[in-house]
Amino acid sequence: MRPIRTFNVTPALPPRLEGLRKLAYNLQWDWDVDTVELFRRLDPELWESSHYNPVLMLGMINQQRLQAVAEDEGFVAQADRAVQRREDYLRDRTWHHKNRPHPVAGECYAYFSMEFGLTSCMPVYSGGLGVLAGDHLKSASDLGLPLVGVGLLYQEGYFAQYFNADGWQQERYPVNDFYNMPLELARPQRF
Numbered sequence: 349m350r351p352i353r354t355f356n357v358t359p360a361l362p363p364r365l366e367g368l369r370k371l372a373y374n375l376q377w378d379w380d381v382d383t384v385e386l387f388r389r390l391d392p393e394l395w396e397s398s399h400y401n402p403v404l405m406l407g408m409i410n411q412q413r414l415q416a417v418a419e420d421e422g423f424v425a426q427a428d429r430a431v432q433r434r435e436d437y438l439r440d441r442t443w444h445h446k447n448r449p450h451p452v453a454g455e456c457y458a459y460f461s462m463e464f465g466l467t468s469c470m471p472v473y474s475g476g477l478g479v480l481a482g483d484h485l486k487s488a489s490d491l492g493l494p495l496v497g498v499g500l501l502y503q504e505g506y507f508a509q510y511f512n513a514d515g516w517q518q519e520r521y522p523v524n525d526f527y528n529m530p531l532e533l534a535r536p537q538r539f
Contacts, residue, residue, distance in 0.1 A: 359406045362418035367431035372402035373530050376437055378467040379486055383430045390417060401469035404528040442492025456494045459484060463506075464497050470529055471505030471522055501526070 361369060368390075377383040387402045388395045391409055398405040417423045444451075463478035464485060473479060481497070488495035507519035 359409070359414075360411065361406070362414055364418045364424050365414060365427060367427055368402070368406060371427075371430055371434060372406055373532060374434060374438075375466050375530055376434060376489065377402060377430075380430070380433065382426075382433070386423075386426055386430050389423065389426070399469050400467070401529065403530045404469070404525075407528055442490070444492035444494070451494070456496055458496050458498050459488075460498045462500055464499050467530070470531070471508075471524065472500070472502050474506040501531075 359369075368387075371377050371383055371386070377387070384400075387400075387405060391405065391413060394405050394409055398408060459481070461478070461481040463473040463481065465473035465475075465479035465482035466485065467482075473482065481499075485495065485497045501524070503524055505522040505524050507521050510518055510520060512518050
């Protein structure tokens with residue numbers, strides 16, 4: 349049955365913590381140990397139960413906990429440093445900018461792959477080649493290369509294996525909830 353209406357619920361972050369939303373939607377957090385530690389510090393049990401997904405975590409966290417950490421000067425300072433590192437990362441002159449001082453306007457390269465292993469909270473990859481494709485994108489980001497990954501976003505993620513009570517191997521296919529993942533819909537620009 350198709351849904352009649354879809355609602356997007358956005359967490360009410362205190363103004364001092366609004367930077368957490370920016371951090372959650374930029375996958376650079378996944379390879380920035382200090383930002384991962386920031387989300388873990390916010391609520392260690394929820395961080396683990398959300399499968400290390402900051403978007404889902406921010407949507408599930410208790411509002412009282414958000415208010416408490418918004419008043420914790422140490423946490424706010426750590427969050428501000430993480431936001432500043434992200435802004436520096438996006439602004440700094442990278443290897444590509446230093447070695448190609450006059451890039452072609454609108455230059456962009458596409459990397460086509462069936463799967464990209466960017467982070468464990470987005471199970472749209474099955475293993476080695478997907479992880480390798482994800483690592484290519486992460487490296488391109490660090491180098492400042494104008495590279496875009498083009499792939500498939502599977503509604504059902506790759507299966508996870510487990511053993512049932514009788515010792516038989518079973519599979520579980522997670523259903524990806526795109527609204528609670530670090531994803532944003534890219535819409536074409538109108539001319």
